[in-house]
Amino acid sequence: MLDRMNALYTVHRIAPQDSLPADLEGVADRIVAVATNGHDGVPDAVMDALPNLKIIACYGVGYDAIDAARAAARGIIVTHTPDVLNKEVANTAIMLMLAVSRRLVTLDAYVRSGAWAREGAAPLTRTIEGATVGILGMGRIGETIAKKLEAGFGASIEYCARTPKEHLGWTYHATPKDLAAAVDILVVITPGGPDTRHLVDRTVMDALGPEGMLVNVARGSVVDEEAMIAALTDGRLGSAGLDVFEAEPVVPPELCGLSNVVLTPHVGSATVETRQAMGDLVLDNLEAFAKTGRAVTPVPECKAL
Numbered sequence: 001m002l003d004r005m006n007a008l009y010t011v012h013r014i015a016p017q018d019s020l021p022a023d024l025e026g027v028a029d030r031i032v033a034v035a036t037n038g039h040d041g042v043p044d045a046v047m048d049a050l051p052n053l054k055i056i057a058c059y060g061v062g063y064d065a066i067d068a069a070r071a072a073a074r075g076i077i078v079t080h081t082p083d084v085l086n087k088e089v090a091n092t093a094i095m096l097m098l099a100v101s102r103r104l105v106t107l108d109a110y111v112r113s114g115a116w117a118r119e120g121a122a123p124l125t126r127t128i129e130g131a132t133v134g135i136l137g138m139g140r141i142g143e144t145i146a147k148k149l150e151a152g153f154g155a156s157i158e159y160c161a162r163t164p165k166e167h168l169g170w171t172y173h174a175t176p177k178d179l180a181a182a183v184d185i186l187v188v189i190t191p192g193g194p195d196t197r198h199l200v201d202r203t204v205m206d207a208l209g210p211e212g213m214l215v216n217v218a219r220g221s222v223v224d225e226e227a228m229i230a231a232l233t234d235g236r237l238g239s240a241g242l243d244v245f246e247a248e249p250v251v252p253p254e255l256c257g258l259s260n261v262v263l264t265p266h267v268g269s270a271t272v273e274t275r276q277a278m279g280d281l282v283l284d285n286l287e288a289f290a291k292t293g294r295a296v297t298p299v300p301e302c303k304a305l
Contacts, residue, residue, distance in 0.1 A: 001059075001279030005035065008287070014046065033057065033286055038080070039248075039266075041065020047076070055295065057285045059278055060269075061085055061141070062219060064193035068301035077302045079285040079295045083140060084277040085269035090144040092268040093187050093217045094152075096241025099262045100213055101126045106259055128153055134183035135159040136176055136200070137190030137218065138168070145187055146170065158182055176200060180207035185215060192219030202227040205237045213239045217268045220245040229254045232261060243268050 005011055012024055012031065024031075031050050036042055038060030044067060047053065056066060058080045068078045099105060102125045110122050133149050135142045138161040146168075149155035158171040160179040165172070173179035176199055180186050186208050190196045200214070200223040208214060214237060216223050225246045231237035232255075239260040245251050248266055255261055269275065285295045298305065 001276075001283060004279075004283050005286075008283070009033070033289070035059065035282055035286065036066070038062040038065060042067075042071075044070065047071065047074075055079065055286065055289045057282045057295075058299075059282050062192055063299055064191060064219065068299050072301045072305060075305060077289065077295050077305050078299045079282075079297050079302075080299050081278040081281040082297055084281055085274050086141050086144040088271055088274040089141050089189075089217055089268040090148050092243055092264070093145050093189070093215055093241075094148060096215050096217070096243065096262055096264065097128050097185060097187075097213065100215075100239045100241045100260075101128050105262055128155070128185065130154045130156070131184045132156045132158065132182065134173075134179040134186045136179060136186060136188045137161060138165055139189065139191075141217075142187075142189045143168070145189060176204045177207045180204045180212070181209075183208070184211070185213040188214070188216040188218045188222050190218050190222055192221050196222045198222070198224040198227075200224065200228075202231065205231040208237060210235050211238045213241065215241040217243045220248055225252065225255075229258075232258055 012027060014024060028049055029051055032052055032054045034042055034050070034053060035057045036059065038058055041063065042056055047070065053076055055077045056071060056079070058066060058078065061080050061082050063078060063080050066078055071078050107122055110116055116122065131153070133146070133155045135146050135157065138159045142159065146157045146159070150157055158173060158179060160173045160176050173182065188200055190199065202224065205214065205228060214223070214228065228237065228240065229252060232240060241262045242255070243264045244266050251263060255263060269278065281297060285297060288294060288296050
């Protein structure tokens with residue numbers, strides 16, 4: 001991606017911070033495009049410091065670190081990389097479900113420590129075959145997760161979204177709490193941002209219960225991390241598989257000490273093949289805009305531009 005970008009454009013690097021570095025102040029008015037990622041985004045101060053900015057191309061499907069409405073009001077197109085990562089994020093969610101239910105990390109340590117030879121067979125684990133799985137956020141990735149689980153594991157699918165999606169044929173719940181109360185495993189795959197902050201709170205986790213599993217492959221902000229740690233520690237929530245965290249890359253040490261939790265470092269789409277496809281789509285958006293003034297995959301707030 002960077003080689004292709006450097007070959008096509010004059011590239012200036014801006015560190016993720018609230019203002020432009022001094023060495024860019026003389027060229028700020030020449031910058032028409034910004035390529036960024038969903039975690040760093042574009043701070044408002046940087047957007048404001050680029051008077052001729054026309055397009056922000058985000059490497060990732062989530063773009064909550066970019067004020068897309070603010071950009072649209074200025075006529076700036078924001079793009080993202082949907083669809084090309086659906087399958088891999090879905091695979092990550094299922095990987096976490098399997099790792100938690102079959103206690104993969106604990107059993108790996110059991111073998112490596114020599115405990116198998118000393119103590120014999122390990123305790124039995126649980127299956128996800130035929131489980132009732134709740135999808136919180138039935139967008140493109142949520143639908144991919146649901147279809148993989150239904151086809152591959154015979155799972156029963158229930159979901160919560162802004163509105164029912166009748167064509168899917170799955171059971172709809174109006175609130176996250178109602179969904180959690182009805183399922184064995186709750187998979188969080190909503191957008192981030194202020195509208196979904198702590199959508200999964202103590203009431204949702206208590207509804208999921210001491211045998212329930214929480215899997216988060218969305219944004220760390222969607223889950224009340226402090227409440228989750230308390231629920232896992234107290235036994236009010238059975239287990240969790242987490243790819244995202246509220247203050248990542250900082251992970252609370254309390255989580256690291258829990259054996260009923262599997263943690264991964266925000267790697268939902270992190271395969272060579274998927275990241276290549278995402279990078280290609282970022283460049284496709286920039287090239288399409290340069291040639292036509294339109295983008296390939298604008299975010300909803302910018303589709304009218």
